[in-house]
Every structure is written in structure tokens, then in C-alpha cells.
Amino acid sequence: MRKKKSNITIKVVADRAGVSTATVSRVITGSDVVSPRRRKRVDRAIKELGYSPNRAARELRIGAVLKIGVVLSDIQNPFFTGCLAGIESVLQSSDYVLILGNSKEDPRIEKMHLNSLISDGVGGIILALTSGYDDCYQDLAKSDIPMVAIDRESKYLLVDSVVIDNVSASFQATECLAKLGHRRIGYIGGPLHISTSQERLKGYKEALTNLDIPIEDDLIVNGQYRQGGGCAAMEELLNLPERPTALLIANNLMTLGALEAIYQHDIQIPEALALVAFDDTPWNIALKTPLTVIAQPTYQLGEFAAKLLLDRIKNPDQPLQKIMLKGELIIRDSCGSKI
Amino acid sequence: MRKKKSNITIKVVADRAGVSTATVSRVITGSDVVSPRRRKRVDRAIKELGYSPNRAARELRIGAVLKIGVVLSDIQNPFFTGCLAGIESVLQSSDYVLILGNSKEDPRIEKMHLNSLISDGVGGIILALTSGYDDCYQDLAKSDIPMVAIDRESKYLLVDSVVIDNVSASFQATECLAKLGHRRIGYIGGPLHISTSQERLKGYKEALTNLDIPIEDDLIVNGQYRQGGGCAAMEELLNLPERPTALLIANNLMTLGALEAIYQHDIQIPEALALVAFDDTPWNIALKTPLTVIAQPTYQLGEFAAKLLLDRIKNPDQPLQKIMLKGELIIRDSCGSKI
DNA sequence: GTGAAAGCGCTAACAA
DNA sequence: TTGTTAGCGCTTTCAC
16 A cells, blocks of 8 residues: 655644634635735645645545546446536546546446445535446435436436437437338337436337327337347347338347348348337448447537536535436438438 | 545444555455454444545555556547557556547657646556657656556657567468459558557568568558548559559558548559458448458457556566567458458 | 644454 | 444544
8 A cells, every 4th residue: 555645734733824723724625814914924835835735634534525436337338428528628627526437337336336426425426327227326315425327317317317309319319210111110219217218218119109109018118228138139020920111220239139130131221120229339330231320429428427416516405406308309311211 | 626525434334344554455455353243343434434545645645546547549439449558457456547639640649648747647558649850759668657558659768568469460461462463562650760560561572582572662651540541542543554453451540531632533452452451440331341450459448458567566566578469360352352 | 814623434453 | 253442633623
């Protein structure tokens, strides 16, 4: 174990400036009850000594500040790294430091991170949750740590949130496919205990109902929000006696997996299967068939979340907020229409 | 500002278990001088109370900061998110917490993050540096904070490092192309002040020399390690009076950009242009032409770096280490051979 | 407006 | 093997 970095404490500064530690502290914290003369003396001493206050001591004394915990469900998913970049950019120009945790879609790991953050007494938490259907978050909610849920929500966790309007995005995508003449539209989505999965499925169903297309359970597959999940789901759909002619996929990684299966079976897009997928990605243009997608504003999602959290920390009693961002349908080749 | 989070302190646990705080502390820190009976009692009390130690207090007391700063040059690049995931997984089972900074390939932002980490007195730093050719890091090196350079090195920063054997990887890739009969092999690489760019260029040139193929400066383009950089570089190569028949691209994002330009000019891969690129990526299989790549073990890179840093923290006087990991050439369609 | 002093929760001597 | 206790560096009453 390393020893302390610096022996310049508030005491040293106080001695140098010929004042008490209390006065130095008042200067540091910006308390306005210090006379200009002493303030000047203290400032000089701080500069000369290159003093910077010990964060641990400060935190211990006042309770936690200056740390924001960010727990994401998959830090290798471009969707979340986009969010992360947005969060980071906001925090960068704040006094807060970003503590990162990766839950890998595992509620147990998530719980661990959360506990660690809580016991650290972080100033706030931004969470993309992995589990939404049980009471995992009830005691978390009881801790009074400011928190923002990002992308996903849980009814057991009533906190500020920044999300995509998934129902409408999914509705729009399904409608697009239907308007191109498709009646057998399949759907591949994520685990149903995650709110985004529920909402996207809902949007899909609503669009179908709205257009008098019967909902067929066979055409709906929910799997893991992973590449493997997408591949497996696609195989299932492909094994159907009557295959879908169009498909909506609710996640970028699943899309990659589905594409894997599609190419393996030598199915032509969009001729044999029209496709709309969630998430625009940098690699889209280089794909065999460029994908029609619902682009989600991930970076802004992160920015909003960080700003919202900072707001909430400053003003704990403000009413709960839910910010909803719209996805954007971008037409490319895979849906079979340039519109 | 919030007040303190939890009132479950070591004292409460001690009372509950009927022991002293010292004994509880011993159990927590894994000191082995506690009798099994008491240890069991303490463990139970901890569990029942849901106690977890206050990090600030601990840090203050032991005079070390249980935080690792990780500053990456682009947290939206899959290469670095792969590393990040590896780092996170190691840190997760340590006492350390991960503080993330994103320099966006900007030395000024990097500097800012580094300064902030230093003044926080973090326990250690993992850095993918953005600038390698000036003395940016000289005073950083003087701070005695343990540090590991990841992926990229600088002669101004003599610290432990974990890197890919870029020269040999690049050599291998170039050789592969040459063995397929190509003599006009182009090269697209990153900024030359970054060590990986230098090394990859070196490997390329060495392979050429080794095979008696003349090096033509026209065929070598160095740009930004970004999608735009790859696209611009490709355009440049395409404007040559005599185009290359094969190409090595030294970065995944640049590859995407190059592909963009290639498709725009309707150039067939591998017929009109054989391609080998750095980095294997999840989307590779779904590309128009699956890419022959040098796969880099990003996750392991991160794991090694984190472990190395933890080692160094425990044992500051151990000799400097440089861990070099090998890339792996994976043959797919884009080089024009299944071998 | 200022200083003295009491801890924040924890660990590590030192005693027992 | 265990408990007692003195701080780590800081902020914040409370007197003055």
C-alpha cells in the first residue's frame, strides 16, 4: 500500500498564513464570513504550498460529494457507450468524478455495485437497470441518494429518468413495414422484465392492431439483449412453417446476431425479409445491406441524465422528472423502400 | 448538498456482535488474528445489518486512496471499451473503484483528467495516452502515483505497460497480402505521434523490405484514428494515378471510413482491392465482405493492465514491466484467400 | 469575523 | 487473541 501523497494539510496552510484551520476551511469552501485581508493571506499560502484539500477527509466530514456512480448493463454495447460519453462530457465540466460499474446484465453484479456506491456515499447514481420486475430496488430507493434511471425504468424505483419513447418508436417502425405491404411481421425483442422490451413489444402490437393485422404469438420472440440471443431468436423464426416476410429487431447486438443467422440461411434482405432495427451504428453503412433503423440519441440521453442528476443533487426536493426522447426512423435499404 | 447516507457504522456492528470495533475491523481487512467464533459472530452481524465500511473513513485512515483512474482516448471505440471491460472486471473484485475519464484523443482534456486524478491522490492510473512526442508527461512521471500505460507508450513516460506487438502484427498482415501476390500494398494508419501508429507502419515497411517490395510513400497515408480519417485517407489512395491492389488499415474506425469510400466508388473487395484490417469486431460477420483482421485481445489487455497496476501498488519497488500481447491474424474473405 | 475543539468512521499501535 | 485508544484531515458548531 502506498502512503499518503502529500503532507501539506490544512494545518500547514493555516500556520503559514498565520490563521486558524477554521479560517482556511472557510476560504476553501467559499464561506463568505472571512475578511478580505485574511482571505488574501490564505490564498497566497495555498498557492505557495501547492495545497489541495484531502478529498477523503472532506468527504468523511460532510458526507459524500463529488462522485457520481454510473452503473451500466453492458459497457461494450455501443448504445451504452454512447450514453456514457454523454454523461462523461457533462461531468467533466462539473466538480464530480465518474465512478463506473458494469453489471453485464446480471442483477447480482448490479446489486454489488450499487451497494458499494451507496456505502461509498456517492453524491448520485445513474443507473441502467438490469432487473425490473422484482423488489431489487426497494431498499435502494429508500437510501436518499439522488438517482437517475437511464433508458430503462422500474416501478419499484421511483426516480428521475431519461428514456426513449419506445412505444412510439416501435409503433413507427412496425407501421413502416406494414405500409410496405407486409402482413407477417416478426418481432425480436429483449427480456420482458426490462421496460424497454415491454414498451417496444407494446408499440409493435399497437401498430399491428391499429392496422387490423392479427397478432401472432409465433412471430414474437424475446431473448437475451445479446448477439447470441438475436441469432437464436432468428433461428426460431426461420424454423416456422410460415416465415415472416418482415422483421423488427429491438436491439443492435441482437440485430448482428439475427443477421448472422440470416446470412447463414442465405436469405436476401430486403427481398425475402424486410428489416427494421433499433439503433443506428457506425458500421451500418458498411453492412451487406444498410439497415433501416430507429436511431436513438444515446449521447444526448447521457447528457440529459447527468444534467438532471446534478440538478437533483442541488435541489433534492424538486418534483420527479421523466424526460422522454424521440427515436428517429432512418430509411435505408433493408426495409425494401427508399420512400 | 446531501447529508450522510447510513448510520450503520463499525461501532453498531461491534455492539451487535458483542465485540470491539477493532475486532470488526480485523475481520473486514482480513487480518487473520481473529478467533473463528468471533469472526463468525461478526460476519453475521455484518450481514444482518447490511453493513459496509465507509470508504472515505478508510482512505483517510490508511492514507491511501482506493480509487483507480482510467483515462482512455476514446470510450466509444470498441477497442477501448473492450479494454475497459477487462479493467472493470479485475477492479470489481478488488477494493478499488474505477474512475473514468475520456480524453477524446485531445491532449488538453487528457491533461485535465490526469491533473484532477493526481490532486485527488488516486491509488493508481491506467492511461491510453493521446500524445507521445512531447514532454506532456514529465511532471506526471514525477508524481509517484503508480501507473500503467495501455496500448500506447511514450518515451517520456517510463511506466509499466501492456501493449500489442504491433510490429509483428502489422508485419504478418502485410506479408499475408504479399503472399497472395500483391506488390502495390497500401497502408492507412493513425497519427504518427502515437506509438501504435509508428509500430504498425514499421511492421508494414519491414515486411515489404523483407520481401523485396519497394516502399512507396504515395501508398502510405496517416490520418486521424477516426472514421472520417479513414474515409479521407482512402479517398487519397483512390485518387492515385496507380491505385494499390491491396491495403492494410491499422484501426477499426478508420476501416469503417475506408469502407465507406470504397463502396462509394463501387470498388469490389477483394477482387479490385484486397483488405486486411486491425481489430476484430462483432459486426464483422454482417459486413458486405467479412474482413480479414488482426484480432487484438482487448479484454485481456485491460485485465493485464489492471492486475499489473494492482501489483505495482502493492509492491512499488518491483522492476518496470512491459507486457506484450500478440494479435491474431484471422483470415476471412476480404484478403482474397481462404488459405 | 475568528479560533478552539469536537468529531465524521475507520485502522493500527499498544496493552492486556 | 482481544480491547482501548489515538489520531488520519477536514468542517462546523460554539464561544468569544
